[in-house]
Amino acid sequence: MRSDAMKKGVEKAPHRSLFKAMGYTQTELDRPLIGIANSANEIIPGHIHLNKIAEAVKAGVRLAGGTPIEFTTIGVCDGIAMNHPGMRYSLASRELIADSVEIMAMAHPFDGLVLIPNCDKIIPGMLMAAMRLNIPTILVSGGPMQAGRKGHTQIDLISVFEGVGSFKAGQMSAEELSELEDCACPGCGSCAGMFTANSMNCLSEALGIALPGNGTIPAVTAARIRLAKAAGMKVMDLVAGNIRPRDIANREAFENAMTVDMALGCSTNTVLHVPAIAHEAKIDLDLDLFNSVSARTPHLCSLRPGGPHFLEDLNAAGGVQAVMKELSSRNLIHLNGMTVSGKTVGENIQNACILDQNIIRPIERAYHDQGGxxxxxxxxxxxxxxxxxxxxxxxxxxxxxxxxxxxxxxxxxxxxxxxxxxxxxxxxxxxxxxxxxxxxxxxxxxxxxxxxxxxxxxxxxxxxxxxxxxxxxxxxxxxxxxxxxxxxxxxxxxxxxxxxxxxxxxxxxxxxxxxxxxxxxxxxxxxxxxxxxxxxxxxxxxxxxxxxxxxxxxxx
CATH class of the missing domain: 3.50.30.80 (IlvD/EDD C-terminal domain-like)
Incomplete structure (x- = not known):
């Protein structure tokens, strides 16, 4: 095991002593050691609940015979950093997140990793680290926020940003804007539309580095906790088989992710993050490839901000796997690649189906012939x-x-x-x-x-x-x-x-x-x-x- 470098042999007695100082037993040290990169903090709504996700992941690791060891990373809330000098640090934080995960996993040679991000730069930063390190890894996010409600109208954070303009134009009162800000973001999770965080969480699933459901299961549901436990168990299978990120995230997997990107109408920030992740996987994704993929991929979902639907709606309609199943009917998805589920892409989507054709349109009724x-x-x-x-x-x-x-x-x-x-x-x-x-x-x-x-x-x-x-x-x-x-x-x-x-x-x-x-x-x-x-x-x-x-x- 990779972790033997810090725990096996007579010369590692001092190292074991330090582990035992934290309460680890010899039995725990004899098992595979799994690093849990938890980006929980108290400044990002998408991360405020990640300690609960981490506890579920650790339970899954223990259920499957491993020893989880948790560490943290930084994270920036793009919404709170918006429109002041703090925003200059947002994209730049991606590199620090990647570097910090690399440092922790190299200084302490874990046998595998579970990555727990949920927001804009944290997801790609952790994925960049996974590709760079290339040790058995699975990602499980904290899940999307549910939409807010003002009366019977669904709203989200963007409703508040746009409300500021409406107020300035005299189209909304100060009281109405205050009411909007109070109810637009009802609780934890990554903001409710197909914004950058949810785009990257969906693409992590399409890439095969996260389990089905990762992109869309709402943050507040028991299903999200079960998914986290499953991720903790699955990483043990990856360690046992020495299945590493670059074994999964090959060029065809990146093309799958880009195809899903176009079908969902994801954030333009994916054009920054997907090539950066591929770069760490030693794969060159030319910018022209986005146009090529877009040209052949129909736009199937009209999600916020460009449309009326939210991530919770996409989840109820069948999620990312249903979108991939529909795209596969036109041979737009590579089906043979392995995923962290232990199944191929084709096996993952075999039983997927569209449950609401108003949310995920069939190809013959696509919103647009080209991608988002x-x-x-x-x-x-x-x-x-x-x-x-x-x-x-x-x-x-x-x-x-x-x-x-x-x-x-x-x-x-x-x-x-x-x-x-x-x-x-x-x-x-x-x-x-x-x-x-x-x-x-x-x-x-x-x-x-x-x-x-x-x-x-x-x-x-x-x-x-x-x-x-x-x-x-x-x-x-x-x-x-x-x-x-x-x-x-x-x-x-x-x-x-x-x-x-x-x-x-x-x-x-x-x-x-x-x-x-x-x-x-x-x-x-x-x-x-x-x-x-x-x-x-x-x-x-x-x-x-x-x-x-x-x-x-x-x-x-």
Whole structure:
């Protein structure tokens, strides 16, 4: 066993003594040691209950003859970090989470791992660590939050963000906004729509690294506790068979995950996280692959923020496995890959079925012929830009508009809420990319303000930053190269015309090359916003959003 390196032999008597100082018995030490990476904390609603999930996981490990050993990781709540300097730390935390799991599992050589995340950067960070370490591992999340209710209307966190815009527009009273904030998030779990956290939890299931049900079983149900116990038991089978993450997460498994991404209409942040996880698995996922997969994958589910349904509805309709079963009817899913359940993908979905065709549409009644995400290219984004096309109003799929240029997310949000943006405008927010931000801030406040003000069918927003999974509308992010490294978005001036053509995957700055060359000659890199601490180091090492914003050691 891998853990023998810290517990076997005469020379490891001091090591065993330290274990016994914590109350471990020799019988427990003789069993496989399973690291339980628990990201519970008291600042993220999706993580407030994870200690209960961890206890269930540990019970499962013990039931199957192992010894669980729990440790923790950090976690950032994107909603609470939104629209202030804390958001710069959100994406950057992904690397620290991956590194911390790596450190714990290398310093203390566990025989297997169970990963317990639930929110935006924690899930991909832990999956990156799993691929990097490549020891038997299973992921079980805390599950999605249930939708809130205002009367008979289902609501969620995005309802509150958009409510701020409605209040500013005089369409909602202060009392109504206060009532909304009181009931939008009714309890623990990852926010109730197909936002980034739930997107990644569903894709973990599609990838085969989590058990069926991981993406959709609500946080507050007994079924979630049973799933956690099952995960604890299943990791022991993975250890016994030495089945490791890269044995499961091969290229075909990543293509399955991307296909499910498109069918569900997942967050644009998956275009950052899936390539970053694949990178750790030694698999290169070119950005163009997202367009290829999208082109062949029908959009089957209309989930919040782009549609009316919530994760609890998807769960009741059959969940991710039912979506994969429907996609397999058109040979869109690779069926032979192994999963952490001990069964192949095909075996997992054999008995799955759609229980509500209003929630999971059959392919012949798909919402759209193409998937939820599109990658756009053009002179404004030579390396690509990303849009959740399933959440864009038809009126905005093809549009030419006037650039309104802002050098930060906060200045743009203020301008929008102050009524300075008008129909036909294209809000340009730059110097918010991985290096320029630094940290690639989410733009939920400005995009939600646009929707709340009733401008969703008239105003686009483009940025070298990124968007919350809760964003809807013509919001185009990850524009690469970013402004801080001299990307063309740095050359846009107030009043320029910008062409957006989502069906044809184009985004163009309608300015002649001579003018752009003159502007480039006059452009100078900005002074770094952050010059010390972790973000300064992060800015030095982070790559383009087109490469998943992974860290790279210079000279390699």
């Amino acid at each position: 995400i599109a990658v756009l290219y053009g002179n404004l984004a030579p390396e690509g830009a990303v849009v959740k096309q399933s959440a864009v109003a038809p009126e905005m799929l093809q549009r030419t508009g006037k650039a309104r240029v802002y050098e930060s997310e906060s200045s743009a949000a203020s301008a929008i809420l102050d009524g300075q943006i008008h129909p036909g405008d294209v809000v340009v927010i730059r110097y918010e990319g991985p290096k320029g931000g630094p940290g690639m801030q989410e733009m939920l406040t400005p995009t939600a303000a646009i929707m709340g003000l009733g401008l969703g069918k008239d105003v686009a927003l483009i940025t070298d930053g990124r968007f919350s999974g809760g964003t809807q509308g013509a919001a185009i992010g990850h524009i690469s190269p970013e402004a801080a490294v001299g990307g063309p978005i740095a050359l846009v001036e107030e009043g320029d015309q910008i062409l957006i053509d989502i069906p044809n995957k184009k985004i163009e700055l309608l300015v002649d090359e001579t003018t752009l060359l003159r502007r480039r000659q006059n452009w100078h890199p900005p002074e770094p916003r952050i010059t010390e601490g972790y973000l300064a180091r992060y800015a030095q090492m982070v790559t383009s959003g087109a490469r998943g914003a992974v860290l790279e050691i210079k000279g390699r």
